[in-house]
Amino acid sequence: MLFAATSRASAQASKANIRYNATTRVFRIDTARTSYIMGVNEADQVQNLYWGHRLPNSDEFATAKSMPGAASFDPPITTTPEEYTGWGGMLYVEPSLKVTFPDGNRDLVLKYVSYKIDGDQLSLLMKDISREVYVTLNYRADGEIGILRRSAEVENRTDGPITIEQVSAATWNLPRGTDYRLRYLTGRWAGEWTIQQQPIHPGKTILESRRGTTGAQNNPWFAIDHEGDNDSERGGVWFGALGWSGSWQISIEQDMLQQVRVNGGPNSFDFAYRVAKGGKFQTPEFYAGYSDEGIGGASRLLHRYEIDSILPGAPKPKLRPVLYNSWEATGFDVNEAGQMALAEKAASIGVERFVMDDGWFGQRKDDRAGLGDWYVNPQKFPNGLKPLIDKVHSLNMDFGLWVEPEMVNPDSDLYRKHPDWILNFPGRPHTEGRNQLVLNLARPDVRAYVFGFLDKLLTDNQIAFLKWDYNRNWSEPGWPAVPLDEQKDVYVDFTRNLYSILSELRAKHPSVEIESCSGGGSRVDLGIMRLTDEVWPSDNTDAYDRLLIQNGFTYAYSPGVMMAWVTDSPSWANQRALSLEYRFLSSMQGSLGIGANLNKWAPEDFATARKMIAQYKTIRETVQRGELYRLIAPEHGSEQSVTESVARDGHEAVVFAFLHSSNELYPYPRLHLRGLDPDTQYRINVLDGRLASDTPEHASGAYWMDRGIDVDLQGDFRAMTFRLERINGNQ
Template sequence: MRRGINFGALCLVASVLGATGARAEVIYDPATRVFRLVGGETEYDLGIDPEGYVQSLHWGAALGAPAPLAAGPGAGAAGPDAPHQNLPQEFAGQGEGFVPEPGIKVAFSDGNRDLVLRYAGHRIAGNTLFLELRDIARPLLVTLRYDVDPATGVVSRSAVVRNGGKASVRLDQFLSATFTLPYQPDYRLSYMTGRHASEWTMNRTPVTGAATVMESRRGSTSYHANPWFSLDREGLTTEESGPVWFGALGWSGSWRIGVGRDLFGRVRMAGGFNPYDFAWTLKPGETLESPVFHVGYSDHGRGGAARLMHRFVNGSILPEGSRTRPRKVLYNSWEATGFDVTEAGQMALAEKAASIGVERFVMDDGWFGARDSDRAGLGDWSPSRTKFPNGLKPLIDKVARLGMEFGLWVEPEMVNADSALYRAHPDWVMNFPGRPRTEARNQLVLNLARTDVRDHVLAALDRLLSENNIRFIKWDYNRTWSEPGWPERAAGDQQRIYVDYVRNLYFILAELRRRHPGVEFEACSSGGGRVDLGILRYSDQVWTSDNTDPFERLAMQGNFTSAYPASVMMAWTTEWGDPGASLEYRFLSAMQGGLGIGNDLNAWTPQDFRTAKAMVAAYKRVRATVQHGELYRLAPPDGTTPYSDTLYVAADRAQAVWFHMGHSVAVRDNVGPVLLRGLDADGVYAAAMIDGGALPEGIPAKASGAWWMSRGGVVPLKGQYAGVAVVLSRQ
């Protein structure tokens, strides 16, 4: 058994061997009543104290054996507080004087709001622990689920509450998980916020007694904050060393994560459904399941934490898992045509796209119904009879003859008031009777929580995919909620809309994937407004931001990959941003994720086509390493240096790609060596410029991995928007 863990005959141990040979173990010692969840190089432990409270004991590096862990009484009450308030409970109810963030708040039918959860039993199945908690007097049960990932040690936490009584119970708050870390004086929280075209802004702040709350109240994931966090220790943790605790919530609706210190200085974290405007009437025998909260730990700094999360997402979250194929180079027609879509115009663009090596041609908005502007047509998912008199088949056949797959843009959760769907079913949108129906971007939100709406959307998309050889869907979502009413439900059940909407969204995507297994999906929300580990279970990639300025995207992409892998991050070349940025620079920026091209090809010169063709061919030679390799952020694009440096290393370390990007570099800026990481120290690597050009003087033609990591390379860049990429190939 790994690391010598052996409790003898007293222990219950279940283990699972991952695809890479890594092992996950769930170990229970009935003598100490301690559970140890071990995977990768990490460990998450909890125990049952003499009164039956389940306490958090350890979250961090694997402890080995023996590990003298036990859940005991608390350190005493804090002044006038109740005696149990200071316990580091694993998932507390709001009761018995517990005022830190509880996992669950309820109101029973007689007005009682006191809920005290204690251990009632457990079950271990492979690398999964099911832990049952029960109220001390009422038949309300909460089952906590822990899944341990063998490769990374990431623990996936969720909860199910069941009403075992004969009267309804109102849930006012129900979270996925709560976590506790012991006192240290220097915890620091990192989280990301933003707005449209300015997503993925990294924030770092000390953890204090004033809790930091990250949330969305908008019905969807949102730009405002992303459901990801990391904790490290200021002054101790760097990019590549020191402790980092991290986590991400798998939910695409309204969510909340809170982080703060309790009266004893411990860090308490809690996350799940946002209690804002949330209420759920749990009828007798009914259950409610929370979203999943995925958390992990690394001893190797922020970079090590990010690489663990990348491996976890690629291997355990994405629909194809370890079988995920590299993202294809795509072209999207939006910036070339807008709503002025014609069959002939799209065919002409497809010919140009094929000539530079594009593999997937995507027709964006403007192809359906009366869609000549953003004021009409949403909801009517049939090709425009004037634009495509013979349907989509002639265009799709043309794209196929050019050697490309065909993709299509849709926005199926929305509807224009000027549409056949809305005229037939005005009741299908979210609304409160007698109140305004607020439009944003000239559209309303369909109430996907309704079964009939869900089934209609599924049928419309299923028909579209069944009748046409479409291999890719760009699924957009261009506004947040207003008036989230559901008048067809009883008053006490209308707020279920926040949960049932997202459940039905997932149902549609899962069913479409089942019926059309060759179709890939991209999640988009006016940019990066719906990126989370929930939607990524059903989407192969995500749209990162509508901001495609090549320099600003470097910072966005650097922050994005703190939480999510480059394999899902779409990055495009367009005309956005400073017109002084060359096409080569735009490609080098976009080649650091899944490469897309959104330029107006009708405006390109012959030289532009030659440049693009060479860069697309170069990207195809390195994309497996970029999308699925180990990512090292050598120098962040945060303005602290005149350059940013990003390195991707293949899993077998046979190839590495180093992007060295500058912006407004002064002539007299000192240029030091950039030390690479993650290479095979004993291997010999040949260097080549990604564009086939001559190597700079500071880059040797061949050197050992040890040389690259201890001496590095020097590439002086001068002027506006200068950049290079160096490919290292092990000999």
């Protein structure tokens, strides 16, 4: 047998198996679900041969051969689906790496040198044909889920600096095809997470953020399938997500031979990064996988991977507690007595975490002043935060606090002392957004200041949670304190310092949990999620709008990190009046929070909230950690929206059903559940709402999936939820 099995040759099916055939020079990465196969061709290029459904071990691949050129205009270097290409020679498709040398040379041609296998990781070393520039491609495979985590390291062993002008974490190659469809996510403030789809045609589609951070305009996630595969639970889907919280770019390109390439990494717009002699540049990580269970299956694989491998505490991250946030009740007008009164009301309905929002620090009376001055306001809290924290703890809740560490108001002591600490171009405007400027976190002194005040805040107070906000994008991204050829390093060094602060804080204060918030969902990606426990999808908390927002969010990210608040009605967003039950059920599809002004609630509101929160706690693990099925997606003007979450161990399923409006006496569509064991008996239990009168108390999984369930939903803006529980003795 010519294949030499590497790591854990006798591993179970759930372990990744990486093999190399020295005769054919073929690499094979097999997981329980997928196979990823590459070969080194006659030109010493690393060429993709296959990526898709798991192939039998008996299937062997011949030595890779370069693709034929398409006339003299498109030679093999352009048509061959390489794993990673330098911009050089006659390459006309998107390169993986582009550099400039001190002598002005910009030609880079990478050739395979060697490999290393270490457990579930494969590393391939490549080198330029004449200059001492090396690139290591790293592949780490999840043996059960099948997701590959890829990155690249660029090493400069030349006698001088080089400048990276474009760099991808990975290049993903799909087979030739003419019927591919691309899905991606777009949005804006208060309207994030809109799922888009379009055919892939010859040429290039660019998804990107040029905003300094991830951004709501696009999210760094993609999915590609065949246009004929319209069943959300069937068909092959290739999908991926970039783990980078700075400006980013993903390109989807179909070449002259109808092959599809996907490149992703830091955005090349206004980008340059200087790598000194002997230095290295490590790219972000680009995650990708394949599902043969449609876009629904692709989402579930990503959710499981995020929970098992990405989130802090993985593979068993903590469940999200029921949270109350004071913002909509008090705005900036926070004080000790008022927050204590809110804490008592929150505790009375079963809240587990009390969070005081903006307004507690500096001279913060509105959004025009105080950012950057992170001391407790002595007029609002004359004895510091301890009395409030002690009160919250006495009510059996933990305490959280809002911060916005990367920003500064011009009206602040910090800015008056250090006006040079912001992103800026000398002699040019300092454009304000929300009356604030962006601190240049790439600077070591700014990084030290931000870490220092956060560390002191957490050391001096029993704080369990930080809501880390970020309320504007970049402008004038200058860094005049460093030499000219290093100033564009700001795009990378800012984000790296953000990560290092979060990492160091978590190491020093391991019990503290953190939420990533950015004026809504503008900084959600697999990079920030490695260091934060939850994310804020949108400032729009209108419960009906949230059905569409949350639907889009879950294409890429787990409901377990998706904060969803119950807020007041009518909502500020649309002036739409919705019942408290409807608002709770909408939010219970994610990580439940309450942001309403409890000072205005009637006794019956508290009673409803107590009931709904108690119900949520019984289904929380299934909602946050289960397998999500979109039975009816709230897309394309659908009057209905239905989600089903199935527990990991299969013991229960939870269904949420929503109706916009009844029309012409039509009944609500029959619901056909998914993900149940067809031979197991399940008992149905309505938590809120009504089922049809002929619904049996229990039936087989096959019955609930094939015959289906009829729910009694009529009227406008109605909702219900029910649970199916496996009957004891059925395994």
